[in-house]
Amino acid sequence: MDLRFVSRLPLGLACLLGVSATGPQQSMVQVFDQRGLPVEGAVIEVPPPSGSTRAVAFPWRYAMAQRNQTFVPGTLIVPQGASVAFPNLDIVRHSIYSFSKPARFQIDLYGRDQTRSQRFPITGTVALGCNIHDKMRGYIRVVATPYAAATDLNGRGQIDGLAPGTYRITVWHPRLRSSANEAVQTLTIAPGTPARVTIELR
Numbered sequence: 566m567d568l569r570f571v572s573r574l575p576l577g578l579a580c581l582l583g584v585s586a587t588g589p590q591q592s593m594v595q596v597f598d599q600r601g602l603p604v605e606g607a608v609i610e611v612p613p614p615s616g617s618t619r620a621v622a623f624p625w626r627y628a629m630a631q632r633n634q635t636f637v638p639g640t641l642i643v644p645q646g647a648s649v650a651f652p653n654l655d656i657v658r659h660s661i662y663s664f665s666k667p668a669r670f671q672i673d674l675y676g677r678d679q680t681r682s683q684r685f686p687i688t689g690t691v692a693l694g695c696n697i698h699d700k701m702r703g704y705i706r707v708v709a710t711p712y713a714a715a716t717d718l719n720g721r722g723q724i725d726g727l728a729p730g731t732y733r734i735t736v737w738h739p740r741l742r743s744s745a746n747e748a749v750q751t752l753t754i755a756p757g758t759p760a761r762v763t764i765e766l767r
């Protein structure tokens with residue numbers, strides 16, 4: 566739609582058409598723990614509004630690499646049903662597994678510059694380990710909503726396409742003190758202000 570045309574519409578009508586003068590909404594969320602410190606690797610999920618037809622897809626690669634005997638990224642969000650690649654960027658071999666309910670699997674040892682893939686048809690949290698390197702930990706959060714974000718070092722995550730309003734959200738973090746490490750909270754998205762979420766960590 567031509568924005569010049571929209572700007573000449575009465576405000577009420579522009580709202581009815583669902584047109585925003587600021588373009589696609591990008592909502593910033595920031596997660597803190599009970600001591601007020603930013604939380605990295607938390608996942609925020611907002612259920613799609615009823616009637617939403619937006620596809621569940623994300624702009625990042627559905628891949629969990631191994632580099633320096635670390636899963637990269639440590640926390641990955643993928644749509645339900647996605648196939649996730651596990652490229653090995655190390656010299657050493659890895660054997661990835663999960664005992665998590667949504668996806669119990671094991672990938673046999675594979676070496677440098679090789680990759681394997683695994684499909685995730687069930688929503689929830691998939692905790693990853695390596696049979697060779699005990700300290701390796703990674704998490705895949707399989708979701709059924711396009712409105713999801715993982716937080717960075719500063720506890721910040723960005724959710725695209727969410728209109729201002731109040732939502733019931735799910736927050737997940739591997740150390741969140743709650744059953745399944747999840748908490749349901751109310752989140753208010755307002756333009757220009759990061760929405761603050763506080764969770765209790767173990």
Ligand SMILES: [Cu+2]
Pocket residue numbers: 634658659660695696697698701
């Ligand atoms: Cu390994």
